[in-house]
Amino acid sequence: MLALLAARFSSVDLADDCVQDALVQAVETWSDQGIPANPASWLYTVAHNRIIDRLRRDATARRRLQAAAPELTTMAFDNAAEQEEVPIVEAREVGDEQLRLMLLCCHPALDRDTQIALTLRLVGGLTTPEIAAAFLVAEATLAQRIVRAKRKIRDARIPLSIPAELDERVDALLTVLYLVFNEGYLARGGSPDAVRVSLADEALRLTGLAIELLPGPSPARAEAEALLALELYHRSRLETRLDGAGDIVLLADQDRSRWNGALIAQANGILKRVLGTGPAGQYQLQALIASQHANAVTSADTDWITIAALYEQLMRVAGSPVVALNHAVAVSMADGPRAGLALLDELATPLENYHLYWASRGELLARTASRDLAREAFTRARALTANPAEQRHLDRRIAGV
Amino acid sequence: MQYMLIIAQPPSEPFVPGAPGFDESVQAWGDFTRDIMQSGVLVSGASLQPTTTATTVKFVDNATSLVDGPFAETKEAFAGYYLINVDDLDAALAWAKKLPVGDGSVEVRPVAMMPDADGNPVDVN
Numbered sequence: 001m002l003a004l005l006a007a008r009f010s011s012v013d014l015a016d017d018c019v020q021d022a023l024v025q026a027v028e029t030w031s032d033q034g035i036p037a038n039p040a041s042w043l044y045t046v047a048h049n050r051i052i053d054r055l056r057r058d059a060t061a062r063r064r065l066q067a068a069a070p071e072l073t074t075m076a077f078d079n080a081a082e083q084e085e086v087p088i089v090e091a092r093e094v095g096d097e098q099l100r101l102m103l104l105c106c107h108p109a110l111d112r113d114t115q116i117a118l119t120l121r122l123v124g125g126l127t128t129p130e131i132a133a134a135f136l137v138a139e140a141t142l143a144q145r146i147v148r149a150k151r152k153i154r155d156a157r158i159p160l161s162i163p164a165e166l167d168e169r170v171d172a173l174l175t176v177l178y179l180v181f182n183e184g185y186l187a188r189g190g191s192p193d194a195v196r197v198s199l200a201d202e203a204l205r206l207t208g209l210a211i212e213l214l215p216g217p218s219p220a221r222a223e224a225e226a227l228l229a230l231e232l233y234h235r236s237r238l239e240t241r242l243d244g245a246g247d248i249v250l251l252a253d254q255d256r257s258r259w260n261g262a263l264i265a266q267a268n269g270i271l272k273r274v275l276g277t278g279p280a281g282q283y284q285l286q287a288l289i290a291s292q293h294a295n296a297v298t299s300a301d302t303d304w305i306t307i308a309a310l311y312e313q314l315m316r317v318a319g320s321p322v323v324a325l326n327h328a329v330a331v332s333m334a335d336g337p338r339a340g341l342a343l344l345d346e347l348a349t350p351l352e353n354y355h356l357y358w359a360s361r362g363e364l365l366a367r368t369a370s371r372d373l374a375r376e377a378f379t380r381a382r383a384l385t386a387n388p389a390e391q392r393h394l395d396r397r398i399a400g401v
Numbered sequence: 402m403q404y405m406l407i408i409a410q411p412p413s414e415p416f417v418p419g420a421p422g423f424d425e426s427v428q429a430w431g432d433f434t435r436d437i438m439q440s441g442v443l444v445s446g447a448s449l450q451p452t453t454t455a456t457t458v459k460f461v462d463n464a465t466s467l468v469d470g471p472f473a474e475t476k477e478a479f480a481g482y483y484l485i486n487v488d489d490l491d492a493a494l495a496w497a498k499k500l501p502v503g504d505g506s507v508e509v510r511p512v513a514m515m516p517d518a519d520g521n522p523v524d525v526n
Contacts, residue, residue: 156511157402159489
């Protein structure tokens with residue numbers, strides 16, 4: 001609805017305000033008179049009329065303003081006059097507008113934090129306080145970020161369009177969706193409370209929506225589907241990541257009977273459909289790795305040789321020191337800790353300040369019975385993480401070796 | 402909508418005929434300029450002499466003083482600009498990415514006001 005109104009009146013800002021107004025009015029009217037037969041159409045009509053009202057009310061003032069200070073007039077006024085009747089809305093049109101809005105929110109001319117905030121606010125419909133709470137930033141900071149972004153969209157005229165080079169823009173969209181998911185899944189700031197679980201679920205919903213909206217089949221859509229599978233695999237074990245006391249439970253020690261089999265089956269189905277439809281992108285490879293874990297009956301059944309090979313492919317498609325770290329860990333499981341440690345040595349410089357580098361190094365050293373070195377590595381990892389659950393986990397490892 | 406493509410490059414030795422890469426550079430900038438003129442979007446453009454020729458007028462409490470050099474000693478200095486008239490930011494960014502800058506940056510900014518023939522400020526967008 002927001003997407004449609006934003007496109008019709010060329011103003012995300014105005015449309016957003018008026019949809020909020022309509023929602024407030026709905027709460028009042030519906031609790032009085034009951035829910036109307038078609039709530040969506042009711043909301044659309046109210047929001048639409050609200051925009052027209054506002055534009056009309058401002059018209060005289062605007063005309064005066066336009067003469068005096070032309071830079072203050074917005075584009076919204078120009079095409080509003082003839083938009084008075086509620087148009088008949090085609091399902092496909094709504095879909096296209098929604099995709100446009102998603103791509104606008106993730107426009108590369110906006111910085112990453114802004115893309116995330118806008119996507120959750122305008123596509124996800126989360127409130128500013130909800131987003132601020134989820135990302136542990138001050139509400140005023142986040143509100144400011146959103147205002148600034150809306151102003152830039154209007155003043156620099158960032159278009160609400162589906163670009164020709166769609167793949168590149170979808171990459172940015174998928175990155176944002178996966179970051180939102182991870183923020184919920186990893187609970188960087190502390191324990192996974194309700195806010196964070198719902199953030200992961202919101203990312204799942206938006207990933208599903210993006211798939212529906214993307215024209216397909218295409219490499220971009222295949223990657224979106226692979227991302228959904230990846231998120232489902234992670235989601236299936238979200239509740240087993242921490243124990244009752246809020247302490248981290250490693251993958252190998254998680255109670256697999258509590259993993260959500262329905263979500264794993266859904267992810268398996270998606271992945272099977274996407275496999276082989278084109279060259280494997282980074283999300284497809286990550287989903288394949290996650291599927292190896294999710295489908296292993298016990299930790300000992302994990303096919304580490306396949307996983308190491310998948311990480312090797314991932315390094316070629318989307319290489320980074322963190323991917324190389326995961327590859328080294330997989331190699332240590334397939335070929336032994338010394339093979340893994342040899343690979344870790346090459347990563348010491350880029351990952352010097354990454355706590356998981358030192359935690360992984362500690363685990364491998366512990367397996368070679370180098371206790372002092374292992375304790376040293378765990379101690380470095382402990383100093384580099386701010387997450388209380390990770391700190392407790394590392395304290396136990398330091399004491400345990 | 403008018404946008405200025407503001408080009409910033411590392412201050413370099415004076416680029417003279419015969420210097421390595423001089424001919425290629427002249428060719429690339431010439432090609433770009435012809436392209437953008439033929440497309441009909443170019444409003445104006447200029448390339449500046451190196452920052453070694455710059456003199457800066459500083460204003461403090463309405464008093465002026467002169468500084469020998471550019472307004473900020475930075476790794477990249479303002480080197481030139483193209484002013485173009487296109488539909489939206491995506492179109493402006495597409496032109497910016499085609500600039501044969503080599504090393505440097507291009508800031509893309511919408512124009513706010515321009516003077517008309519009588520010197521009155523006008524919203525050009």
